Amino acid sequence: MKKILTIFLFIASAIGSNAQVKKIDSSRLVKPIINAKVKGQIITPTPPQTNTPLTTSVSIIPSKQTATGMLYVPPATTTQTPNQPTQPTITPAALADIVITNISFSPNTGNTYAVNYTLKNVGTAAVKKGLLSVQGYINGGAVGGGNSTSLTTEMNQLLNPGESMSSRNTFSTNGIIVGNAYTFELCVNGMKSNVGTASETWVGQQFSELNFTNNTIQSSFTIPPPPPAPADIEVTITKIEKSPVDTASFVRIYYTLKNIGETAIPSTASLSLQSRVEDTDNNPSTFLETACCGQATGEIL
Incomplete structure (x- = not known):
C-alpha cells in the first residue's frame, strides 16, 4: 500500500496542477488522460519494470576460436585413403658389372692370332674369376672363346669391385684375307646368337649383372702382309x-x-x-x- 499510495499522490498532484490526468487500470498500469483544454507536451512516463519475462527468440551461435584477435582457420589436412600401403624404399641388389678394355692383337702361330684384353669389375659386388668367359666374333661369325684365365688356381679367386685382370684368347685366322679390314667383337659373360641381326640375343650368361649393354667391345682387325723375306x-x-x-x-x-x-x-x-x-x-x-x-x-x- 505504501507503493500504491505514493503513485496516487503523484497522480493527484499532477491533476491539481492541470497538467495531465492519469488513472490506474485494473492491471495497475498507468494510462494517461488527455485534457483537451490543457496545452503543452504530453509526457508519457516510462513504464515500470516488471518481472514478466520477455519472450525473445535468440539463436545461440557458438563462439569461434581466435588467435591474437583473428579468426583461427585450422590448416587443411591431407586425407589418407584407408588401407593404402606405404611404398617401401627399394635398395638395388649388389651385383657385379664387367666391362672390357685394352683390346689388342698379336700373332700366335702361322694360322692363329691372340686377342689380348682387360676385364674390369665396375659393379658393387665381387664375382669369381672362374665365371668370367669371353667369346670372339669376326664380322659376326664366332671365332672362338673360353675362360678368361687358364690358371686353375685362379678359378675361385674374386674379382672385386674396382679391380681389373688381363687375359688372352686365341682364334683361327683361316679364311681371313691378308690386308683386309675386319670388325672384331669380344663379348664377356656369355655369347650372342644371331649376331648382327634384329634378333641378336645373349645366351649362356654365367651370372647376373647391373648392366649387360657394356659387355662388348669392338675393334678393327687386319692381318698385315708378312714382312719381306731376308736376303738369300x-x-x-x-x-x-x-x-x-x-x-x-x-x-x-x-x-x-x-x-x-x-x-x-x-x-x-x-x-x-x-x-x-x-x-x-x-x-x-x-x-x-x-x-x-x-x-x-x-x-x-
Missing part, C-alpha cells in the same frame, strides 16, 4: 781355268751371285767368299786344300 744369295760358277800367272799351283774360278730373297743387301755390307777344292773320290788322303778367299764387288744385290 745364290752362287753360280760360270768358269774354272788355270791361272795364267802360275799354272802349276792356282786356278781361276768365275762365278755369279744372285739375291733370290726379298731384302736388299746394301752396298756397305761385307760379303766374303771362300771356296774349297776336293777330289771326287772322297778320299781324305787326296784332299787338296782350301782355295783362295776374296771380297765380292759389284752393285747392290
